[in-house]
Amino acid sequence: MTLRIRAALLAPLIAILPLAAQAADPPATPGAVVAQAPANAWHAIPAQDLLVMTIEGGKKLVIQLAPQFGPHHVANIRTLATAHWWDGTSINRVQENYVVQWGDATEKKPLPGGLAPTSPADYVQPLGAMKARLTRLPYPDPYAPATGFVDGWPVAMDGSGEGAGAWLPHCYGMIGVGRNMSPDAGTGAELYTVIGQAPRQLDRNIAVVGRIVEGMSALTSLPRGSGELGFYTEAERKLPIISVRLASDLPQAEQPHFQVMDTTSASFADYLRLRANRKDDFYDRPAGGVDLCNAPVPVRRAP
Amino acid sequence: MTLRIRAALLAPLIAILPLAAQAADPPATPGAVVAQAPANAWHAIPAQDLLVMTIEGGKKLVIQLAPQFGPHHVANIRTLATAHWWDGTSINRVQENYVVQWGDATEKKPLPGGLAPTSPADYVQPLGAMKARLTRLPYPDPYAPATGFVDGWPVAMDGSGEGAGAWLPHCYGMIGVGRNMSPDAGTGAELYTVIGQAPRQLDRNIAVVGRIVEGMSALTSLPRGSGELGFYTEAERKLPIISVRLASDLPQAEQPHFQVMDTTSASFADYLRLRANRKDDFYDRPAGGVDLCNAPVPVRRAP
Secondary structure: OHHHHHHHHOOOOOOOOOHHHHHHOOOOOHHHHHHHOOHHHEEEOOHHHEEEEEEOOOOEEEEEEOOOOOHHHHHHHHHHHHOOOOOOOEEEEEEOOOEEEEEOOOOOOOOOOOOOOOOHHHHOEEOHHHHHHEEEOOOOOOOOOEEEEEOOEEEEEOOOOOOOEEEOOOOOOEEEEOOOOOOOOOOOOOEEEEOOOOOHHHEOOEOEEEEEEEOOHHHHOOOOOOOHHHEOOOOOOOEEEEEEEEHHHOOHHHOOOEEEEOOOOHHHHHHHHHHHOOOOOOOOOOOOOOOHHHOOOOEEEOO | OHHHHHHHHOOOOOOOOOHHHHHHOOOOOHHHHHHHOOHHHEEEOOHHHEEEEEEOOOOEEEEEEOOOOOHHHHHHHHHHHHOOOOOOOEEEEEOOOOEEEEEOOOOOOOOOOOOOOOOHHHHOEEOHHHHHHEEEOOOOOOOOOEEEEEOOEEEEEOOOOOOOEEEOOOOOOEEEEOOOOOOOOOOOOOEEEEOOOOOHHHEOOEOEEEEEEEOOHHHHOOOOOOOHHHEOOOOOOOEEEEEEEEHHHOOHHHOOOEEEEOOOOHHHHHHHHHHHOOOOOOOOOOOOOOOHHHOOOOEEEOO
16 A cells, blocks of 8 residues: 555654564664564663653653753752642743743742752763763764763763763753853753754753653644744743653652663664664665764653 | 743744844854845745645645756656645644655545656766855764755765765755655655654655745644554544645745845855854854754745
8 A cells, every 4th residue: 555655665763563574584674673672671760760741631741851961950850840840830932943941931930949059060971980881873973073872861972081071962852951141050940842953052051951751742743932932922822731740759550661772782782773774675775874863762661 | 031031042043133233243143144144145946946835724835846956856746736736635644753744645646647757866966067056064964975055955965076966865844755665766746844853864765855945833733643654544634735836836926935045155154154153142162063954044035
């Protein structure tokens, strides 16, 4: 059926091969690698690193935090969630091919006590001991001298020694922290996610602290704001945020369970190789490379 | 006002500086370069290269065709538009962080006569005489040995001599031609546009024939399809396409007039330099590079 075949030519980022094909053949696509990855190629994401954001209408988004790349901001985000600070705030900005931003539109809501001070020094972390868990991406990057993956996260680096600085890139679905003019580095109360081509020029200018692992389309399909920079005008409705909770603050029965692929696993190496070299039923010309933001680390609900 | 200041940190791809600032200072941002570019830095887009697509509800999208990069496909797209072939078809697929696809969901609608044969040879064009109009992008690219801009289009190349092959990359908003399995190269009747991180692995595997220059958000804000690969299921509504017309087939009074920045102009050189090196009120750390798909060539309605 042509529609199905035509569909194949635009295979999804993660496609699932039929089980029969999986049993018969070594994986030929990134999706097949993910489908066939053994249980030990996956790591559970700790509940204290997951946020559940419920928006009006009941849709839920799940966010994974990256404490090792933004320790002060992530500490503040946990404090804000535990204080239920985002409840009753809203999604205030949807800018085409750029970002969706949420937080307190009134800018008058008092912040909870105990927030950690933040600074531009938080934007880049020492690679240090993480170097032992680094999987290099061996392709050139226009924004950084070195790139790769650590602990299930994409990373850009200003070198590759232990003394190098490492930071999370502004890839699609990554979450950054709004701030005022430098040297302010933001508290973590005002957040945004990338909904277009990776705006990597923001790297090392803003704290990147996590990513959306489920429910992204609830934000990307929102009407764009007609105000400056995609902010909703007074005449436009800001979608209310019902609640934001740390999974570890939820009753056991309500806690979501997610796993991320081990970026040091053989499965992830196969996934990267095939993301960079598509040569299957549809692809005739492998690219021979892949962009850091075009090899999203596989994340799934725990089976 | 913090919201406004916070907004500044997420400046749009093309921001307009206040006129006062423009008069006083050399442009410090890509948006300021665009705002201050002289009239001779812009080229009119010919009416036969513009398509106006009207969707249900009256929203109009404007598409620019690139005949020099897909001559057979563009000839077919003009034939299809002149035959009103897309009238009454629909938007059939919206896949998160990937593509929006439109055409004849029934796959039974007869094609007009006179369509040109197409082949994979159409995916790559000789750089040839275009080399004289090439502006190189001097930053590494993970997908191609050389990149740059020709005639207002981003281009990837397998070299930089006149004998090199050149192709349009799968950047956000670019338009590709759906096809069946290779060696089929598609007619041009089934089209898609990129709505996420550039899927450059599709380059040289599919014909890229143009870009959306106005109205993109009418597609990107559509509900995602819940079917396989983001296709709408029977239970989901496919947004009807009312009409698709070549601007040159419209009455003079209804023809839209667009201009694209001359990619050999001093203004475009300034724009690229600043896209790669943001250092202004908000940015502290210039990236020192920019991705081919993150320096969209400025296009505007004729003043």
